[in-house]
Amino acid sequence: MLRxxxxxxxxxxxxxGFMFGMLFVSKxxxxxxxxxxxxxxxxxxxxxxxxxxxxxxxxxxxxxxxFLLFDVEIVLILPVAVVYKDWINNGTxxxxxxxxxxxxxxxxxxxxxxxxxxxxxWIKGYKSSEKSETNKR
Amino acid sequence: MKYSIDICEKLVQLxxxxxxxxxxxxxxxxxxxxxxxxxxxVIQIAVSNPGLKFNFxxxxxxxxxxxxSEEGDIKSRGFALLYVxxxxxxxxxxxxxxxxxxxxxxxxSIDDIFGSANWFEREIYDLLGVVFNNxxxxxxxxxxxxxxxxxxxxxxxxxxxYNGIPTxxxxxxxxxxxxxx
Amino acid sequence: MSLYQELPDNVFxxxxxxxxxxxxxxxxxxxxxxxxxxxxxxxxxxxxxxxIERFGAAPRGTPRQSDLIIIAGTxxxxxxxxxxxxxxxxxxxxxxxxxxxxxxxxxxxSSAYSVVKGVDQIIPVDIYLQGCPPRPEALLEALVAxxxxxxxxxFLRK
Numbered sequence: 001m002l003r004x005x006x007x008x009x010x011x012x013x014x015x016x017g018f019m020f021g022m023l024f025v026s027k028x029x030x031x032x033x034x035x036x037x038x039x040x041x042x043x044x045x046x047x048x049x050x051x052x053x054x055x056x057x058x059x060x061x062x063x064x065x066x067f068l069l070f071d072v073e074i075v076l077i078l079p080v081a082v083v084y085k086d087w088i089n090n091g092t093x094x095x096x097x098x099x100x101x102x103x104x105x106x107x108x109x110x111x112x113x114x115x116x117x118x119x120x121x122w123i124k125g126y127k128s129s130e131k132s133e134t135n136k137r
Numbered sequence: 138m139k140y141s142i143d144i145c146e147k148l149v150q151l152x153x154x155x156x157x158x159x160x161x162x163x164x165x166x167x168x169x170x171x172x173x174x175x176x177x178x179v180i181q182i183a184v185s186n187p188g189l190k191f192n193f194x195x196x197x198x199x200x201x202x203x204x205x206s207e208e209g210d211i212k213s214r215g216f217a218l219l220y221v222x223x224x225x226x227x228x229x230x231x232x233x234x235x236x237x238x239x240x241x242x243x244x245x246s247i248d249d250i251f252g253s254a255n256w257f258e259r260e261i262y263d264l265l266g267v268v269f270n271n272x273x274x275x276x277x278x279x280x281x282x283x284x285x286x287x288x289x290x291x292x293x294x295x296x297x298x299y300n301g302i303p304t305x306x307x308x309x310x311x312x313x314x315x316x317x318x
Numbered sequence: 319m320s321l322y323q324e325l326p327d328n329v330f331x332x333x334x335x336x337x338x339x340x341x342x343x344x345x346x347x348x349x350x351x352x353x354x355x356x357x358x359x360x361x362x363x364x365x366x367x368x369x370i371e372r373f374g375a376a377p378r379g380t381p382r383q384s385d386l387i388i389i390a391g392t393x394x395x396x397x398x399x400x401x402x403x404x405x406x407x408x409x410x411x412x413x414x415x416x417x418x419x420x421x422x423x424x425x426x427x428s429s430a431y432s433v434v435k436g437v438d439q440i441i442p443v444d445i446y447l448q449g450c451p452p453r454p455e456a457l458l459e460a461l462v463a464x465x466x467x468x469x470x471x472x473f474l475r476k
Contacts, residue, residue: 027319027320028319028320028321029320029321029322029338029473029474030320030322031320031322031323031410031411032320032322033410035406037403037406037407038406038407038409040403040407042380042381042382042407044400044404045397045399045400045401045403045404046400046403047403279396279432280395280396280432281395281396284395288431288432293431295431299395300395300398300399302395302398302434302439302440303435303439304431304435305435306423306424306428306435306436306439
């Protein structure tokens with residue numbers, strides 16, 4: 001069985017080596033002549049004005065946060081699905097199911113909370129912002 | 138855009154203390170000629186008067202009037218501006234003409250009555266050098282901002298280079314041109 | 319650490335030169351710089367009948383990703399500074415095709431006050447393509463001529 005791991009190792013080393021080799025060959029062949037005009041930020045030919053870092057919408061942060069929570073939930077549920085058949089054979093299948101459903105129910109409360117606050121709608125209508133105003137009060 | 142002598146007569150009648158005359162009566166486009174100080178007043182009357190109700194500015198065009206003698210000497214006689222107004226009821230139009238002097242030509246801007254007048258006035262300023270007083274935004278529109286001169290004047294002389302770029306190109310085919318052989 | 323144009327003239331690496339030339343000439347990505355009527359013919363060259371992408375030449379919108387800029391149309395003085403900056407922002411090795419009479423010499427508008435009399439007063443040009451406007455097949459011929467130039471280029475030698 002160790003042999004299969006060995007072939008995976010060689011595959012990995014070859015692919016990493018290939019990648020680095022390509023980049024190395026490109027590096028020694030291509031010209032490298034920086035000058036200030038060439039390094040200036042591209043703005044369709046105009047002289048660039050203003051900052052390149054702008055504020056982005058806060059919706060992305062909320063989306064990422066909610067995704068993180070439910071992604072961790074999925075990660076914890078998936079191994080249960082792998083070993084579930086052994087537990088059924090053991091006789092503890094029902095208990096495992098009830099525990100799993102309890103876990104999902106607790107996180108469902110979190111989902112309902114986020115849904116009710118209007119955090120799941122991408123386009124914020126007036127209604128959801130009013131709701132968050134009342135929640136704040 | 139129907140031009141008719143009746144609309145011109147009506148306009149002349151309704152702006153009555155202001156002296157206006159109609160020129161080019163027999164042509165397809167009679168022009169109501171007024172003096173440069175009365176442009177705003179006349180256009181205001183043309184827009185607001187219920188008998189006229191012109192609500193669309195079609196165009197403002199300008200030209201440099203000159204007398205060119207036989208030797209090629211250019212004698213400037215001033216500038217002429219034409220304002221073309223239309224109305225959407227019956228799609229008829231009237232043309233109002235203004236004569237401007239040769240030195241420092243200027244006229245009041247109408248871009249608070251018609252917003253679209255701004256670009257027309259910027260173009261005339263850019264290419265002819267006519268200054269529009271009290272304009273909200275008078276700057277060059279077509280030529281680069283650091284251009285010197287007003288090209289559509291008949292006495293415009295091209296500079297030899299602009300920001301280091303030469304304005305002429307040497308004739309690369311001069312050696313093989315038929316009249317040189 | 320770059321071997322580009324570094325090896326002295328008495329080093330011969332013929333096959334590598336050929337392979338490098340062959341691979342570079344079949345992937346000349348061009349920057350779309352259509353200014354006037356020639357850009358219509360440029361669009362047609364990208365269309366199905368005279369397909370420029372079968373030569374490996376993919377159109378790009380930015381100078382950073384392109385090795386070739388096809389200047390199609392009349393260049394005015396106002397646009398000249400932008401073209402200069404765009405050409406400087408292209409990475410080497412870079413090539414220029416001047417398409418049409420207006421970018422070759424000012425063309426039809428060569429007595430106008432606002433037209434640059436030829437794009438080579440601003441940037442160096444590799445291929446001049448004449449026509450007003452040149453047909454798509456003519457642009458393909460210019461591209462093939464440029465491919466010939468790229469193939470013969472001694473990429474690693476001085």
